[in-house]
Amino acid sequence: MPRKSAKSEALSVPETETIPAxxxxKKAxxxxxxRAKKADPAPVAAVAIAVEPTTEQVAEEAYLLWLSEGQPPGRDIEHWLLAEQIVRSRLxxxxxxVHSA
Incomplete structure (x- = not known):
């Protein structure tokens, strides 16, 4: 039987032996x-907020005022102006x- 060289013996692996993986x-x-810092919210007093009521809001409030006063004729402008003040105040x-919460 021919003799194996030292190199071939070193490279051959018996079938029963497993090579560890x-x-x-580890990835670097x-x-x-x-992170960007969150900006501090401006104080409520420094924020200018325009509170403008819609025509529908004022009309509904004026109608309710008119009904509550017994539906008097000729006071539509008075009811409208008072309704604007009420709706602006509520808004x-x-x-x-909302801004103080």
């Missing part, structure tokens, strides 16, 4: 990106409540 290669982490209070 190489350890997993990318440097963390700096202003609502806006202030």
């Amino acid at each position: 190489p350890p997993p290669v 982490k990318a440097p963390a990106k700096p 202003s209070l609502l806006s202030a409540a």
